[in-house]
Amino acid sequence: MNVKYMFSLMAVILLILLAYAGVEVAGLQVVFGIVIPYLALAVFVAGFSYRVMGWAYSPVPFRIPTTCGQHKSLPWLRQAKIDCPDTTGRVIVRMILEVVFFRSLFRNLKFRVKEGGKMFYGLELFLWLGALAFHYSFAAVVVRHLRFFTEPVPFFVKIIEKLDGFFQFGLPVVYLSGIVLLAAVIYLCLRRIFIAQVNYISLASDFFPLFLIIGIAATGILMRYFTKADVLSIKEFTMGLVTFHPAIPQGISGIFYVHLFLVCALLAYFPFSKLMHMGGVFMSPTRNLTCDTRARRHVNPWNYPVPVHTYEEYEDDFRELMIEAGLPVEKKE
Numbered sequence: 001m002n003v004k005y006m007f008s009l010m011a012v013i014l015l016i017l018l019a020y021a022g023v024e025v026a027g028l029q030v031v032f033g034i035v036i037p038y039l040a041l042a043v044f045v046a047g048f049s050y051r052v053m054g055w056a057y058s059p060v061p062f063r064i065p066t067t068c069g070q071h072k073s074l075p076w077l078r079q080a081k082i083d084c085p086d087t088t089g090r091v092i093v094r095m096i097l098e099v100v101f102f103r104s105l106f107r108n109l110k111f112r113v114k115e116g117g118k119m120f121y122g123l124e125l126f127l128w129l130g131a132l133a134f135h136y137s138f139a140a141v142v143v144r145h146l147r148f149f150t151e152p153v154p155f156f157v158k159i160i161e162k163l164d165g166f167f168q169f170g171l172p173v174v175y176l177s178g179i180v181l182l183a184a185v186i187y188l189c190l191r192r193i194f195i196a197q198v199n200y201i202s203l204a205s206d207f208f209p210l211f212l213i214i215g216i217a218a219t220g221i222l223m224r225y226f227t228k229a230d231v232l233s234i235k236e237f238t239m240g241l242v243t244f245h246p247a248i249p250q251g252i253s254g255i256f257y258v259h260l261f262l263v264c265a266l267l268a269y270f271p272f273s274k275l276m277h278m279g280g281v282f283m284s285p286t287r288n289l290t291c292d293t294r295a296r297r298h299v300n301p302w303n304y305p306v307p308v309h310t311y312e313e314y315e316d317d318f319r320e321l322m323i324e325a326g327l328p329v330e331k332k333e
Contacts, residue, residue, distance in 0.1 A: 008207035019261035024254040034246040040264035047271025055283035059302035066286040086292045134184035140177035148238040182217040219259040
């Protein structure tokens with residue numbers, strides 16, 4: 001069995017212990033609260049920009065969109081307008097469905113062999129639902145946390161908070177996004193561990209961000225519902241970071257620094273991991289190109305003049321030798 005997940009799990013546990021011991025034992029609040037967050041943000045911005053610019057400048061010599069339907073062809077053949085878009089507008093629709101609803105993942109199939117050797121194909125709905133729940137809850141959590149970095153708090157953040165805490169059944173308000181995020185990421189992690197086919201192709205780098213996010217969600221829930229973090233001190237601290245007047249207020253627990261350190265680790269790791277599909281999906285020529293190769297000729301825009309030696313020039317240089325060797329030539333002189 002693939003046990004590479006243990007390396008990732010131990011790495012995340014080590015990060016948690018490092019942050020907690022660094023703050024509670026060594027008193028390195030400045031390092032874990034100010035220096036590391038700024039470094040992580042700088043690495044994230046620089047790495048993200050570098051990867052996106054690299055994709056933007058990569059040549060696309062061929063029009064290679066992924067197609068899953070009938071190309072626009074003869075009038076009596078029905079075109080798959082979304083799966084094989086031939087206009088920019090339809091490409092935009094296809095991208096929206098892909099980015100917002102994970103359409104290609106919804107269409108993903110699972111395969112298994114039943115008794116008697118019969119092959120069975122079925123929709124992988126639980127993977128699609130888990131991914132959808134994970135991404136949407138993660139987005140809601142990120143938006144909610146903007147209240148710690150803005151003053152006054154934007155209206156859309158308040159709207160998200162109200163919707164997120166709609167099913168209030170206690171104090172403090174239980175935000176569904178945090179619970180759903182933790183449940184969804186645990187499901188995605190367990191799926192990689194216990195499904196043999198997925199486990200076989202999984203690397204330690206696939207498990208590491210999952211365990212990081214589990215740690216982030218767990219410490220966030222722990223602070224909100226159990227240890228009762230000092231929200232006012234945290235707000236003062238985060239506003240200091242945003243306004244570039246960092247300070248370490250009193251009353252912030254070690255769990256908060258663990259939470260912050262895991263977030264910083266995820267930020268710094270993000271540009272160098274598969275998580276970059278967040279930016280890469282928009283730069284993918286298999287998704288953002290139109291399927292109009294029968295209507296228009298695709299000319300490689302990266303072509304540049306190349307010095308060539310034509311056959312006529314070659315024959316002029318070696319005509320006599322070619323005639324002596326009995327090779328055919330187009331011109332005798």
